[in-house]
Amino acid sequence: MKHGSPYGTHRVVEPQGVLPQGAWKIDNTMALCDNEILIDVSALNIDAASFTQIKTEAEGDLGRIAAIVRDIVGQRGKMHNPVTGSGGMLIGRVAAIGPALVGKIDLEVGDRIATLVSLSLTPLRIDAIRSIHVDKDQIEIDGEAILFETGLYAKLPEDIPEKVALAILDVAGAPAQTARLVRPGDTVVVVGGGGKSGTLCVYEAKKRAGPTGCVIGVSPFDKDCRRMSELGWVDHALRADATDAVAMMEAIADLTGGRMADVVINCVNIPNTEMGSILATRDGGKIYFFSMATSFTAAALGAEGVGKDVEMIVGNGYAKGHAVLALELLRESPTLRRLFETLYV
Amino acid sequence: MKHGSPYGTHRVVEPQGVLPQGAWKIDNTMALCDNEILIDVSALNIDAASFTQIKTEAEGDLGRIAAIVRDIVGQRGKMHNPVTGSGGMLIGRVAAIGPALVGKIDLEVGDRIATLVSLSLTPLRIDAIRSIHVDKDQIEIDGEAILFETGLYAKLPEDIPEKVALAILDVAGAPAQTARLVRPGDTVVVVGGGGKSGTLCVYEAKKRAGPTGCVIGVSPFDKDCRRMSELGWVDHALRADATDAVAMMEAIADLTGGRMADVVINCVNIPNTEMGSILATRDGGKIYFFSMATSFTAAALGAEGVGKDVEMIVGNGYAKGHAVLALELLRESPTLRRLFETLYV
Numbered sequence: 001m002k003h004g005s006p007y008g009t010h011r012v013v014e015p016q017g018v019l020p021q022g023a024w025k026i027d028n029t030m031a032l033c034d035n036e037i038l039i040d041v042s043a044l045n046i047d048a049a050s051f052t053q054i055k056t057e058a059e060g061d062l063g064r065i066a067a068i069v070r071d072i073v074g075q076r077g078k079m080h081n082p083v084t085g086s087g088g089m090l091i092g093r094v095a096a097i098g099p100a101l102v103g104k105i106d107l108e109v110g111d112r113i114a115t116l117v118s119l120s121l122t123p124l125r126i127d128a129i130r131s132i133h134v135d136k137d138q139i140e141i142d143g144e145a146i147l148f149e150t151g152l153y154a155k156l157p158e159d160i161p162e163k164v165a166l167a168i169l170d171v172a173g174a175p176a177q178t179a180r181l182v183r184p185g186d187t188v189v190v191v192g193g194g195g196k197s198g199t200l201c202v203y204e205a206k207k208r209a210g211p212t213g214c215v216i217g218v219s220p221f222d223k224d225c226r227r228m229s230e231l232g233w234v235d236h237a238l239r240a241d242a243t244d245a246v247a248m249m250e251a252i253a254d255l256t257g258g259r260m261a262d263v264v265i266n267c268v269n270i271p272n273t274e275m276g277s278i279l280a281t282r283d284g285g286k287i288y289f290f291s292m293a294t295s296f297t298a299a300a301l302g303a304e305g306v307g308k309d310v311e312m313i314v315g316n317g318y319a320k321g322h323a324v325l326a327l328e329l330l331r332e333s334p335t336l337r338r339l340f341e342t343l344y345v
Numbered sequence: 346m347k348h349g350s351p352y353g354t355h356r357v358v359e360p361q362g363v364l365p366q367g368a369w370k371i372d373n374t375m376a377l378c379d380n381e382i383l384i385d386v387s388a389l390n391i392d393a394a395s396f397t398q399i400k401t402e403a404e405g406d407l408g409r410i411a412a413i414v415r416d417i418v419g420q421r422g423k424m425h426n427p428v429t430g431s432g433g434m435l436i437g438r439v440a441a442i443g444p445a446l447v448g449k450i451d452l453e454v455g456d457r458i459a460t461l462v463s464l465s466l467t468p469l470r471i472d473a474i475r476s477i478h479v480d481k482d483q484i485e486i487d488g489e490a491i492l493f494e495t496g497l498y499a500k501l502p503e504d505i506p507e508k509v510a511l512a513i514l515d516v517a518g519a520p521a522q523t524a525r526l527v528r529p530g531d532t533v534v535v536v537g538g539g540g541k542s543g544t545l546c547v548y549e550a551k552k553r554a555g556p557t558g559c560v561i562g563v564s565p566f567d568k569d570c571r572r573m574s575e576l577g578w579v580d581h582a583l584r585a586d587a588t589d590a591v592a593m594m595e596a597i598a599d600l601t602g603g604r605m606a607d608v609v610i611n612c613v614n615i616p617n618t619e620m621g622s623i624l625a626t627r628d629g630g631k632i633y634f635f636s637m638a639t640s641f642t643a644a645a646l647g648a649e650g651v652g653k654d655v656e657m658i659v660g661n662g663y664a665k666g667h668a669v670l671a672l673e674l675l676r677e678s679p680t681l682r683r684l685f686e687t688l689y690v
Contacts, residue, residue, distance in 0.1 A: 007594075007624070007651055017591055017592070018590075018591070019590060019591065019651070116652075117650065118650060121650065150651055150652045150653075152649075152652045173649070244362065245363075245364060246352075247362070275364070279352070283665075289641070289659075292641075292642055292645065294641045295641065296634070296637075296640065299659045300659050300660050300661065301662075303661045304518070304662035304663045305366055305462060305463060305466065306352055307461075307495045307496065307497040308495070308661075309661070309663060309665045310661065312661060314641060314644045314645050314648075314657035314658070315645050316645065316648045316653075316654070316655065316657060317648075318648060318649045318652050318653065318654060319654055
């Protein structure tokens with residue numbers, strides 16, 4: 001049995017020298033390396049952008065959708081849409097664990113898992129397409145896939161419906177990073193506190209900041225502010241437009257008696273909220289940017305331009321144990337679970 | 346005497362509600378607020394992009410360059426080039442200090458300072474243009490300017506030539522942030538360790554990591570690697586292309602016996618070095634991105650894609666005391682001073 005690269009570079013066919021995600025074609029033969037995991041795949045959750053492109057190309061015809069998917073996987077060894085560049089994730093059961101991993105991971109053969117790394121880097125072989133669920137971007141298949149040593153996964157729990165589990169796993173990094181950042185007594189501003197990841201950050205921030213802390217959820221929408229207040233995890237639901245930096249600064253100064261935030265967590269997916277986040281933070285404070293709309297230069301030059309000595313952190317969707325932590329939140333809070341069951345599935 | 350906003354929003358004329366940098370026009374009357382500093386300006390160091398645009402528009406004619414500069418400042422109240430959007434910095438003497446700042450800052454009337462905030466947000470009035478130095482993007486003037494309460498500045502020292510001082514002040518944030526990040530015994534990788542800010546990071550990293558630490562300077566250029574070795578602050582000068590993520594990872598693994606870096610400091614101004622930096626870092630390590638070519642999404646999705654639990658920090662050119670620290674480096678190390686005197690002025 002061979003030993004593979006933890007990042008899967010041993011399976012790159014072409015071009016050589018890149019990581020599996022950057023490769024055009026990867027090796028999807030199912031001969032296991034001693035540090036790989038073999039998965040019996042039951043379903044592919046195709047990335048929304050990818051599935052829309054495929055549906056359009058196939059003019060909605062199920063047979064043609066199936067043919068396109070088979071063709072991509074046949075050519076590339078992975079379900080990596082060449083038009084959109086995106087992948088998705090898969091659900092299946094552990095079929096075999098390379099001997100070098102035994103005892104090092106919390107998986108056993110037979111465990112039901114979802115992969116948290118993209119299909120755009122996951123070796124996959126499709127044996128049969130069972131059914132295509134056009135409404136939920138899902139394809140049920142018979143097939144096998146490989147998870148590399150660094151590949152992320154989550155064990156799917158028995159006590160939480162699959163859809164609810166997948167909805168929270170999608171943003172599992174947000175509460176995990178919040179848990180690391182927030183200290184008892186902190187004043188925490190969650191920009192976009194009414195959204196899916198924002199709600200998890202607000203919940204976790206209140207837990208960590210405790211009764212002496214103060215959590216301020218920010219949204220420009222009345223409805224989000226009302227929900228934040230009803231859920232009861234914010235000390236203040238602030239209706240404000242984070243793209244208006246001066247208004248943000250003044251509103252946070254009002255609520256904090258001029259002390260500003262120790263930690264700002266930015267979860268909004270709209271541009272131009274960097275400066276509002278910077279001005280809401282105290283000198284020496286931290287800003288965590290989860291928003292993929294964050295501009296690196298706007299953040300870097302913005303802080304320097306106003307002479308603000310703050311630590312600005314690039315949101316990392318992965319943190320050790322994030323999947324376990326996220327699923328546990330649903331067990332810990334029936335309110336949170338009800339919210340996910342009604343709003344995000 | 347009025348009290349102004351620490352960020353200078355009280356001087357914004359139009360449009361209302363933005364910060365001075367975003368404003369088309371700011372108020373450059375020299376009636377001081379109690380938390381402003383009045384500067385007798387002797388020279389404007391115009392941003393290179395801005396000066397090139399003005400020179401081109403003026404077809405190199407000094408009279409026309411002067412007229413364009415006067416026109417911009419007349420219209421906008423600041424030397425904020427409307428074509429390039431950029432500013433520059435100024436040199437002058439402190440003429441007056443608002444009473445609310447006395448005792449809170451280390452300045453006295455008569456001190457010679459350089460502003461470290463952009464001319465694109467600095468209220469300025471030009472009384473006379475004395476001379477234009479086309480070769481060094483500098484204009485000597487008689488005039489006055491205002492520094493807001495949060496405005497950054499550096500006292501120009503008597504013992505260091507102005508040009509050398511300005512060259513190091515330009516990148517003063519890099520060694521200051523390195524000083525905060527690096528602990529004794531750390532393995533530190535400086536990507537772009539042969540450049541201006543990279544050299545300062547290498548120097549400061551070696552000082553902080555100490556004899557039990559290991560500093561690896563990375564450059565794709567032979568010449569830079571030779572210089573790093575000669576200067577003697579790196580434990581290894583690694584010739585490698587940081588855009589080749591797999592090669593970077595393998596080279597750093599070789600040099601560290603597979604332990605990888607505790608801290609990676611990225612100082613190269615070329616794109617696509619995010620993944621190389623991520624793979625060079627150990628799990629739980631930190632990456633400091635000073636490079637303005639950093640892509641936020643490449644960093645965020647890159648780390649998640651390979652399941653790397655690292656903290657990625659957006660480079661902030663400002664850190665409290667950074668100017669004093671940077672100038673002190675030149676006094677501390679004659680080698681560093683010689684390097685700046687010969688290479689960067």
